[in-house]
Amino acid sequence: xxxxxxxxxxxxxxxxxxxxxxxxxxxxxxxxxxxxxxxxxxxxxxxxxxxxxxxxxxxxxxxxxxxxxxxxxxxxxxxxxxxxxxxxxxxxxxxxxxxxxxxxxxxxxxxxxxxxxxxxxxxxxxxxxxxxxxxxxxxxxxxxxxxxxxxxxxxxxxxxxxxxxxxxxxxxxxxxxxxxxxxxxxxxxxxxxxxxxxx
Amino acid sequence: xxxxxxxxxxxxxxxxxxxxxxxxxxxxxxxxxxxxxxxxxxxxxxxxxxxxxxxxxxxxxxxxxxxxxxxxxxxxxxxxxxxxxxxxxxxxxxxxxxxxxxxxxxxxxxxxxxxxxxxxxxxxxxxxxxxxxxxxxxxxxxxxxxxxxxxxxxxxxxxxxxxxxxxxxxxxxxxxxxxxxxxxxxxxxxxxxxxxxxxxxxxxxxxxxxxxxxxxxx
Numbered sequence: 001x002x003x004x005x006x007x008x009x010x011x012x013x014x015x016x017x018x019x020x021x022x023x024x025x026x027x028x029x030x031x032x033x034x035x036x037x038x039x040x041x042x043x044x045x046x047x048x049x050x051x052x053x054x055x056x057x058x059x060x061x062x063x064x065x066x067x068x069x070x071x072x073x074x075x076x077x078x079x080x081x082x083x084x085x086x087x088x089x090x091x092x093x094x095x096x097x098x099x100x101x102x103x104x105x106x107x108x109x110x111x112x113x114x115x116x117x118x119x120x121x122x123x124x125x126x127x128x129x130x131x132x133x134x135x136x137x138x139x140x141x142x143x144x145x146x147x148x149x150x151x152x153x154x155x156x157x158x159x160x161x162x163x164x165x166x167x168x169x170x171x172x173x174x175x176x177x178x179x180x181x182x183x184x185x186x187x188x189x190x191x192x193x194x195x196x197x198x199x
Numbered sequence: 200x201x202x203x204x205x206x207x208x209x210x211x212x213x214x215x216x217x218x219x220x221x222x223x224x225x226x227x228x229x230x231x232x233x234x235x236x237x238x239x240x241x242x243x244x245x246x247x248x249x250x251x252x253x254x255x256x257x258x259x260x261x262x263x264x265x266x267x268x269x270x271x272x273x274x275x276x277x278x279x280x281x282x283x284x285x286x287x288x289x290x291x292x293x294x295x296x297x298x299x300x301x302x303x304x305x306x307x308x309x310x311x312x313x314x315x316x317x318x319x320x321x322x323x324x325x326x327x328x329x330x331x332x333x334x335x336x337x338x339x340x341x342x343x344x345x346x347x348x349x350x351x352x353x354x355x356x357x358x359x360x361x362x363x364x365x366x367x368x369x370x371x372x373x374x375x376x377x378x379x380x381x382x383x384x385x386x387x388x389x390x391x392x393x394x395x396x397x398x399x400x401x402x403x404x405x406x407x408x409x410x411x412x413x414x415x416x417x
Contacts, residue, residue: 036268043264048256055257066263073267078275092248099247103216113417114220114322115296119278121227123237124292139242143249162215162247163254168208183208190207195242199204199235 023090024083031080043073046091050098057164060105068105072098088136102165143193154189157182201233201367207243209371210236214243221326224293225349225369225393231291232367290353294391297321297328302354302389305330311405313337313382318415327394327415333357333382340405341379346396348372355388357381377401 023045029038050072054065075097083093100118107114147155160171172182190196205213205226212218213226230237290298297319298305307315313334321328333339335355349371356365359378364370372378374396382388397412 036271039271040264040268043267047259047263049251049254051257051259052254053251056254065257066259069259069263070267070270074270074273075279077267077271078279082279089248091252092245095248095251096244098251099216107220112220112322112324116220116224116293116321117278118216120293120296121223123227123230136241136245139245140249143246147249147253158246158250161211161217162250165215165217167212167217186208186211190211190243190246193246195239195246196207197235197239197242199233199239 021089024085027076027080027083027090027093028085030077031083039077042076046076046094047073050094053095053098053163054102057160057166059165060102064105064109068098068101071101071105075101089140092136092140106165139195143195146193150189150192154185154192157185158189161186201229201236201365201369203362203364203368203370204233204236205229205369205371207239210240211243214240214247219323219325219395221321221323221328221393222349224297224321224328225351225391228291228294228353228391229351229367229369233369294353298330302330302332307332310408311337311340314339320417322417324416325395327392327397329392329394329415331388331390331392333380333388333390335382335387336384338379338381340400341377341402342398342400343377344372344374344394344396345399346374346394349391349393351391353389353391355386356383357388357390358383 023042026038026042029035030042047069050069051065054060054068055062060068072094076094079097083090088096103118150158156175157171160166160174161168166174168182168186169179171177172179175182209218210226213223216223218226230240305317307317309315314337315332317330317332319328319330330353331339333355350364350369352364352366352368354366356363356368357380358364359380361378363383394414395416397409397414399409399412400406
């Protein structure tokens with residue numbers, strides 16, 4: 001049974017990330033058979049999230065937000081065969097496309113004359129460890145489970161940076177905080193979510 | 200294996216897609232040398248995906264769905280079907296695209312007897328994106344920065360008072376740090392440097408050049 005515009009908590013139903021699998025399967029099916037009914041389900045789930053992402057921080061107008069939804073969904077259809085469920089969940093894949101399209105749209109709106117598109121910034125070779133997917137799923141489950149334990153001021157900064165697309169400096173100016181405070185909140189949040197890697 | 204890395208908050212800005220284009224290109228190039236930073240970025244991207252999943256959906260009308268459905272038969276852009284330009288040799292593909300050739304085909308501006316600079320066009324109006332070629336054992340005159348400087352070692356290595364840096368190492372300096380990098384004796388050093396304000400030489404011998412060191416952004 002399809003859930004339209006489910007609430008945020010519907011996205012994750014326990015440690016297996018079952019619902020994420022649903023969309024990965026759906027995307028695999030789109031790639032294999034060009035199934036338009038499957039694509040319609042996929043659209044009804046992701047388009048409202050992409051629109052929400054586009055409108056976060058009122059960075060884009062409603063018209064540009066719709067344009068972004070259209071661009072991202074069309075790209076998802078066209079690139080579906082490049083989706084590898086071993087490497088990422090469908091929603092991580094869609095998020096990455098949405099982020100890249102939004103970055104490109106910002107640069108277009110600022111009339112950048114550049115030979116580079118956001119897709120060009122992806123590393124030449126992605127890590128091909130056999131456990132990449134398992135690790136990613138685990139880290140997503142951990143992040144999801146720990147998100148609720150973050151102090152609101154840290155969660156707020158993460159939302160500003162990731163969803164509203166504000167730099168640390170912009171977030172600091174908006175919240176009237178020293179830049180160092182914003183940076184340390186980001187670092188603390190990353191430690192608490194257990195995604196810091198020894199480098 | 201790279202020993203000097205971007206800080207985790209810098210990587211966060213990179214992953215969130217909000218770093219200026221030129222800086223983003225420099226970090227992306229570092230990731231090509233550094234599996235640990237690639238892994239760290241992947242985890243930071245997972246965080247982005249979790250935040251994306253928990254956004255409050257904003258209703259999208261059927262008109263938009265129908266517009267997209269009507270466009271599904273369009274030819275996808277060619278770039279979707281092939282992989283990125285494959286990297287030849289060890290340089291990141293993104294840099295090779297901007298260089299349009301190898302180091303010897305670039306035009307180098309000779310700044311001192313041991314330092315040449317080649318400016319690459321990224322289209323970012325706020326940042327200069329340049330390759331520095333320092334002859335083996337050569338020195339960049341002591342200088343300070345009016346802004347920030349990102350450096351990535353592409354070939355050979357150099358050292359300054361704080362340490363010594365080799366292929367793939369990444370450095371980020373904020374305004375007003377003074378240093379005088381010297382290339383390793385064994386081979387020429389080539390670095391990528393991303394600046395938002397021109398260098399300023401501090402030694403008496405080169406100070407006269409400061410007015411000529413304009414930022415070549417774009």
